[in-house]
Amino acid sequence: MLSFLINKSELEKKISVAANAVGSKTVDPILQCLLFSLENETQIYATDMQTFVISKLNVYEINGNGKFAVDAKLLEEIVKNVDTEQILFSYDMGKLVLKSGKSSFNLSTHSEPDKFPQIELEESGIKFELETSILSEMIDRVLFCASTESAMRALNGVYWEAKGGYLRLVASDGYRLALTEQKVNIDADFDFILSLKSMKELDNLIKQTDEPILTVKFDHKKVWISAGDITVIMRIVEEVFPDYKRVLPKVFKTRIIFNKEEFLEALKRIMIISKRGDEKVRLQINDNILVLNSQSPEYGEVNEEISIEQEGEDLSINFNPKFLNEAVKKIEEDEVVFNFVDDLSPMQINSKDVNEYLYIVLPVRA
Amino acid sequence: MLSFLINKSELEKKISVAANAVGSKTVDPILQCLLFSLENETQIYATDMQTFVISKLNVYEINGNGKFAVDAKLLEEIVKNVDTEQILFSYDMGKLVLKSGKSSFNLSTHSEPDKFPQIELEESGIKFELETSILSEMIDRVLFCASTESAMRALNGVYWEAKGGYLRLVASDGYRLALTEQKVNIDADFDFILSLKSMKELDNLIKQTDEPILTVKFDHKKVWISAGDITVIMRIVEEVFPDYKRVLPKVFKTRIIFNKEEFLEALKRIMIISKRGDEKVRLQINDNILVLNSQSPEYGEVNEEISIEQEGEDLSINFNPKFLNEAVKKIEEDEVVFNFVDDLSPMQINSKDVNEYLYIVLPVRA
Numbered sequence: 001m002l003s004f005l006i007n008k009s010e011l012e013k014k015i016s017v018a019a020n021a022v023g024s025k026t027v028d029p030i031l032q033c034l035l036f037s038l039e040n041e042t043q044i045y046a047t048d049m050q051t052f053v054i055s056k057l058n059v060y061e062i063n064g065n066g067k068f069a070v071d072a073k074l075l076e077e078i079v080k081n082v083d084t085e086q087i088l089f090s091y092d093m094g095k096l097v098l099k100s101g102k103s104s105f106n107l108s109t110h111s112e113p114d115k116f117p118q119i120e121l122e123e124s125g126i127k128f129e130l131e132t133s134i135l136s137e138m139i140d141r142v143l144f145c146a147s148t149e150s151a152m153r154a155l156n157g158v159y160w161e162a163k164g165g166y167l168r169l170v171a172s173d174g175y176r177l178a179l180t181e182q183k184v185n186i187d188a189d190f191d192f193i194l195s196l197k198s199m200k201e202l203d204n205l206i207k208q209t210d211e212p213i214l215t216v217k218f219d220h221k222k223v224w225i226s227a228g229d230i231t232v233i234m235r236i237v238e239e240v241f242p243d244y245k246r247v248l249p250k251v252f253k254t255r256i257i258f259n260k261e262e263f264l265e266a267l268k269r270i271m272i273i274s275k276r277g278d279e280k281v282r283l284q285i286n287d288n289i290l291v292l293n294s295q296s297p298e299y300g301e302v303n304e305e306i307s308i309e310q311e312g313e314d315l316s317i318n319f320n321p322k323f324l325n326e327a328v329k330k331i332e333e334d335e336v337v338f339n340f341v342d343d344l345s346p347m348q349i350n351s352k353d354v355n356e357y358l359y360i361v362l363p364v365r366a
Numbered sequence: 367m368l369s370f371l372i373n374k375s376e377l378e379k380k381i382s383v384a385a386n387a388v389g390s391k392t393v394d395p396i397l398q399c400l401l402f403s404l405e406n407e408t409q410i411y412a413t414d415m416q417t418f419v420i421s422k423l424n425v426y427e428i429n430g431n432g433k434f435a436v437d438a439k440l441l442e443e444i445v446k447n448v449d450t451e452q453i454l455f456s457y458d459m460g461k462l463v464l465k466s467g468k469s470s471f472n473l474s475t476h477s478e479p480d481k482f483p484q485i486e487l488e489e490s491g492i493k494f495e496l497e498t499s500i501l502s503e504m505i506d507r508v509l510f511c512a513s514t515e516s517a518m519r520a521l522n523g524v525y526w527e528a529k530g531g532y533l534r535l536v537a538s539d540g541y542r543l544a545l546t547e548q549k550v551n552i553d554a555d556f557d558f559i560l561s562l563k564s565m566k567e568l569d570n571l572i573k574q575t576d577e578p579i580l581t582v583k584f585d586h587k588k589v590w591i592s593a594g595d596i597t598v599i600m601r602i603v604e605e606v607f608p609d610y611k612r613v614l615p616k617v618f619k620t621r622i623i624f625n626k627e628e629f630l631e632a633l634k635r636i637m638i639i640s641k642r643g644d645e646k647v648r649l650q651i652n653d654n655i656l657v658l659n660s661q662s663p664e665y666g667e668v669n670e671e672i673s674i675e676q677e678g679e680d681l682s683i684n685f686n687p688k689f690l691n692e693a694v695k696k697i698e699e700d701e702v703v704f705n706f707v708d709d710l711s712p713m714q715i716n717s718k719d720v721n722e723y724l725y726i727v728l729p730v731r732a
Binding site for chain 2: 071074077078081082083095096102103104105106107108265266268269272273276298299300301302303304305306
């Protein structure tokens, strides 16, 4: 027999981070559960075996101790919908009762909560701190370029590289690449890949937390990141990330600078035709004018013209407009720079004024 | 050669009503087009052969006359995304050119615009006027109860019945029924069924228009409803609507009155379990208390209790909670009345204070 009180807001916050780590189509039903453990301290656990989330729970009026595992999605939905601030949990003989005002839920739990997977919190390895807001911005700048379905597992995630006091995040799906770096207070040099699911779980933690500083530990197999009461532990992807530096263009023949919004507006109209055709936009750079053109054999064609600041040679080159759109949208400043080598080489997109991040997009054949 | 200027806002408004009448998976490609006709007046036409929409267009600087048919979804998307208020249309030899600022679209059109289906605007039949806001409210009260997939075609729509100066709308999917009536200024008695798609198109017209009065004409085959510049013409469904009056309960043994929000909050939590079980809620009425209960063999059960004003006998009865939820949500007043005959007969839901609309829901077996 075990019982305790908890506040709806506290539980809602902790569940919202944990519930994302739960596997949706896992083979083992216990992985669809949250484990509540009330021993020395009160914690909830969630995992899909790739990512683990451990949260301290602030509960009160505790009677007894023990553990139980209850369906995560069900509990999340109940907690969201109760209309009192206080919820009474009572657990006995495999039955969990939740009471809130005149509502009562009598829930089944997993028959063997002891089988819930555990993970060791090793104290060896590298340890450092990161500002939450900086990591959040870095993740936002690269995550969209990671592949969701590459045959190369290394690309279905984000590459972390710490070197000489800088942290770099790199993501690529083979057709485009995003890179961002920041000066950080890390002594060691190291690198690892985190899967897209781990990155999304981390992003989720960062968006929920109010903690300004994250504690990061890395033992060459796992990364754990703590924000106050909540810790996310991620297994690294045991693959080698491709040598992305080879893709970064060195010398440019053409460079154009233009207004971000004007370009995005034109591109929006281009995509009305390109998505009905071959998903291609032609960029023609000539005499400080950029002409965008897209064609669909069935529906027709579209032309857009915008004023640019041109340096170097005239050029005609084709891209997937979706890739241009997604990268240019991520530029936070008003002025965007496209840097071209020639009509077959990767093109670099960056902000005119800020050097912390850039995008590389491969052209497509005409 | 034909050209004219039109304002983006004018075209956007007219297209947004017309584009919904376009068939999405029609066999004939011309039905995916909007027909522009510039003869004595300028109009656009859209149809899926079931519903026709005709809109007068305010255009200016017209040169020439003629007609062309262009893909509706494509044009809608372009017009929404141009960034000038004025758009220049030029049509020549099957090619339609749209110019807006530095954007230009060169679009294919249908090769045989003369094959666009026409419909006769007969002047015989019944004619009357309805207040737009009243019809809008009536449609909103019944539309959700219409079936989307009944084998009985008559149920896949809304039944209109004018009698003795009242207009009634009735919709039912065989498990529940919605009825609303209003005093109107109609001399004749008549009835017809409009399909769900026609009703949605009509609802769409009503939501778009600023006209306070609708003109309705009915020639026993078609209904046409005009709101200013825009006319929607709908073929009636040639079926007989079931005798719904037989379902309306006459004598009640139990009547309960309760607060709408309190009931909906409790039902929300009930549905967390019922959707994981057999989609059933048990209502137990006893001594001015309503207990709601739902069970799932796999996940557990939930109990909710709310205070009610009870008249008549105690009762225990089962419903599909989704049907209760959808009907009670439509009650606009704070106090809701459930009227029961017994645990196997249809139950009537109405507002405590307003008699213009009611819902009937069939119970389910325990």
